[in-house]
Amino acid sequence: MSNDVLVHVRNVEKRFRRGSEDIHVLSGLSLEVPRGEFLALMGPSGSGKTTLLNLIGGLDRPTGGSVEIEGERIDGFSDRKLAAWRARHVGLVFQMYNLLPVLTAERNVDLPLLLTHLSRQERRRHVEAALAVVGLSHRARHFPRQMSGGEQQRVGIARAIVTDPTLLLCDEPTGDLDRKAGDEILDLLQVLNREQGKTIVMVTHDPHASARASRTVHLNKGQLSTEAVP
Template identity: 60%
Template sequence: MTDPIMRLEGVCKGYRRGGEEIQIFDRLTIDIETGAFISIMGPSGSGKTTLLNLLGGLDKPDDGRIVFDGQEIQGWGESRLAKWRAANVGFIFQFYNLMPSMSAARNVELPLLLTNYSAKERRRRVATALEVVGLSDRARHRPRELSGGQQQRVGIARAIVADPRLLLADEPTGDLDRQSADEILSILSLLNRDLNKTVVMVTHDPQAASRARQELHLDKGRFTDAQVAAQ
């Protein structure tokens, strides 16, 4: 077994709503192995999105450790976390979050504008990312000229353009028809299998969850069951 790329150890996380303290996680521990493809299901309010935010450094635990490749990140400042995210984490969203006035290529390039890459290197990486998701011929199209499935492919290309090790997908097929959803899941499987990306996907769709190599169920801040798909 490979070493985990990420570990949450004894993580506690809660929020205040009015005068009430709502506990999401109470000493949650999970290892995410390098090269894993994990799907997470669970009812609304079970902590799925909070978990992704903790894994992606968008939120910090109240207590406990978050370790990425041997480094504890929970105490880092926002500037250091932003640099770490840019290099190591790709985010895929349900509603794509594309800039409507920009072409597909420009949308994919956006994360690279915060790096020191030359314009030539940025163009190379954008072309590679669009090729991986099968949209080389749509590079100049704006989002309104693309189908929902194609827009999500642009979102995936944007997530992988900096070659991150970890992909976090929050309901990536939630706004798509079955055929488009299956195409997106096939791309995620390819990224995991052929490019060794570690993928953590939150979903309400059992069919989507079954495409992962490991299925976890989150309920009331705890993993209640898990199964590993046949390899």
């Protein structure tokens, strides 16, 4: 394996059981993501985009095949080890932002840092830096309900980058935003990719969003497809 490859997905399968029926979401899919790439995963609903993202982020396990990140096979990790690995290596950005409504922006961003050994002051510095990157220092004490969708998503991105993760995984990060706010988020992701060298895998079915990525792959019925599927 080349040293440039950060994510190496080999022949992964993912089956779900619904009643007596086996549903094949991913079938022998392989994918490599070089370090520093901004990859867009596109495909119609049910094509397996989010499932693939979950496997890469260690949020779920494949039924078959392997997932290697930085040369480490994460699919065999115990639950505890996988949780610790996620905390250290993965930043997650969700379509619905998924901020905790009872916490202020800074407390939300602080969440992943609670799992580190950093002191309170060090955590505060990291939080301030992350909020500054997304341009929301002035909103640190605001609760999610007091912010717009775009601002909430920027808080979500600050939470994702506050631990300086290896990999940034974004699931439809602009899916719930208007075009202007969506563009701001995509600008931010591009800056993180280009200026900070973050490797980003973004699920989207918006061609406008995928155009910002350095590469786009298409999924159809659980397999990679060379052609875009309508």
